[in-house]
Amino acid sequence: MTRWENYLKSAVQILQQYGGDVPLHHFLKGFFKQNPKMGSRDRRWVSQLVYDYFRLGQWEQSANMEERIKAGVFLCEDEQNDFLNFHSPGLNEQISLPLEDKLPLVKLNGNGFSADALFPFTAELSAGIKGEEWAQSMLKQPNLYIRARPGKMDQLLKHLGLSDTAFVQIGEQTIQLPNGTNLEKIFPQKNWYEVQDLSSQQTGSLFKPKRAENWWDCCAASGGKSILLKDQMPSVNLLVSDVRASIIQNLKSRFSEASVGNYSAQVIDLTVDNFAHSLPRKQFDGIILDAPCSGSGTWGRTPENLAFFTAAKIKEYTDLQEKIAMNVLNYVRPGGAFIYITCSVFKAENEDMVEKLVATGKLKQEEGGLIEGYEKGADTMYAVRFTKI
Numbered sequence: 001m002t003r004w005e006n007y008l009k010s011a012v013q014i015l016q017q018y019g020g021d022v023p024l025h026h027f028l029k030g031f032f033k034q035n036p037k038m039g040s041r042d043r044r045w046v047s048q049l050v051y052d053y054f055r056l057g058q059w060e061q062s063a064n065m066e067e068r069i070k071a072g073v074f075l076c077e078d079e080q081n082d083f084l085n086f087h088s089p090g091l092n093e094q095i096s097l098p099l100e101d102k103l104p105l106v107k108l109n110g111n112g113f114s115a116d117a118l119f120p121f122t123a124e125l126s127a128g129i130k131g132e133e134w135a136q137s138m139l140k141q142p143n144l145y146i147r148a149r150p151g152k153m154d155q156l157l158k159h160l161g162l163s164d165t166a167f168v169q170i171g172e173q174t175i176q177l178p179n180g181t182n183l184e185k186i187f188p189q190k191n192w193y194e195v196q197d198l199s200s201q202q203t204g205s206l207f208k209p210k211r212a213e214n215w216w217d218c219c220a221a222s223g224g225k226s227i228l229l230k231d232q233m234p235s236v237n238l239l240v241s242d243v244r245a246s247i248i249q250n251l252k253s254r255f256s257e258a259s260v261g262n263y264s265a266q267v268i269d270l271t272v273d274n275f276a277h278s279l280p281r282k283q284f285d286g287i288i289l290d291a292p293c294s295g296s297g298t299w300g301r302t303p304e305n306l307a308f309f310t311a312a313k314i315k316e317y318t319d320l321q322e323k324i325a326m327n328v329l330n331y332v333r334p335g336g337a338f339i340y341i342t343c344s345v346f347k348a349e350n351e352d353m354v355e356k357l358v359a360t361g362k363l364k365q366e367e368g369g370l371i372e373g374y375e376k377g378a379d380t381m382y383a384v385r386f387t388k389i
Contacts (some may be wrong), residue, residue, distance in 0.1 A: 020308035060108035
């Protein structure tokens with residue numbers, strides 16, 4: 001059996017075992033650990049095959065796995081490769097065609113590509129998102145973005161020049177890099193930069209913190225928005241919280257690496273009514289709610305989530321978002337800022353939730369909205385700044 005047949009066999013084996021209950025990259029690590037004879041090139045190829053399979057979303061998921069993998073490689077890759085040359089030489093010869101020319105060449109179960117086939121939730125999209133373009137964006141992995149920490153852009157550019165790495169500088173703080181770039185080999189100091197998607201960086205334009213204000217990042221997760229806030233105004237007194245103790249521990253480690261101080265961290269369940277006793281104060285100058293959501297705006301990075309998604313899950317997320325938002329907005333001082341953020345493309349999690357927040361009579365919508373990243377090789381997000389009435 002040739003290498004290319006083995007790669008296809010291994011990819012099918014992974015797909016048959018994977019149930020979507022853990023992130024795909026974690027599952028792949030476990031699979032490769034159980035198969036130590038696979039070298040780095042083998043692991044890279046098999047991973048690529050699996051991810052290209054999932055990039056086809058929900059388009060003919062009942063199709064033959066091997067044929068679907070080949071279709072994924074043809075549509076998602078741009079350069080001729082030995083795998084496709086072995087299995088489908090005719091497609092390999094045409095792999096460099098523009099995507100719009102490649103799509104008509106592929107049929108699964110006799111059915112051609114359509115946006116609704118790959119992404120059967122186009123009716124749920126936020127206003128301004130083009131269904132066809134959004135679905136096609138799933139076929140391409142988004143770019144890698146880093147944010148320069150204050151005063152560190154010159155050092156980053158210097159070391160990028162020495163490494164001869166292709167990059168694009170975007171504005172005063174953002175650098176776009178090829179996926180798979182080994183940042184630690186290029187930059188001697190990890191606290192010179194933060195890995196942060198372009199759209200996520202743009203949410204920071206809504207923060208506008210003032211000196212020595214009290215802010216609360218109430219669903220902080222790994223702390224990316226908090227570090228962005230602190231870089232804007234280091235003197236902010238910051239509370240970070242999350243419902244998961246393990247996440248808070250990871251956040252503390254990340255803050256240490258980033259030299260972030262003057263903060264407190266707590267495990268808080270914001271869905272219960274009696275969490276107020278955990279708070280160091282009863283009012284904050286600003287609250288960031290980076291709400292738990294479908295994550296649909298980031299599915300270009302985690303395409304396995306689209307493959308297992310159902311429309312019923314949208315309501316599960318919106319119920320959770322509304323519960324948390326209604327609980328925490330009471331802790332913004334009058335005139336203070338409430339920042340609502342999702343990495344979702346669904347109207348129910350975005351515009352509809354904003355309407356519910358305004359309808360409370362407690363918040364005035366100021367600015368923000370859709371952050372369209374899918375046409376830029378970035379995540380798509382939604383962020384709105386309110387003022388407490």
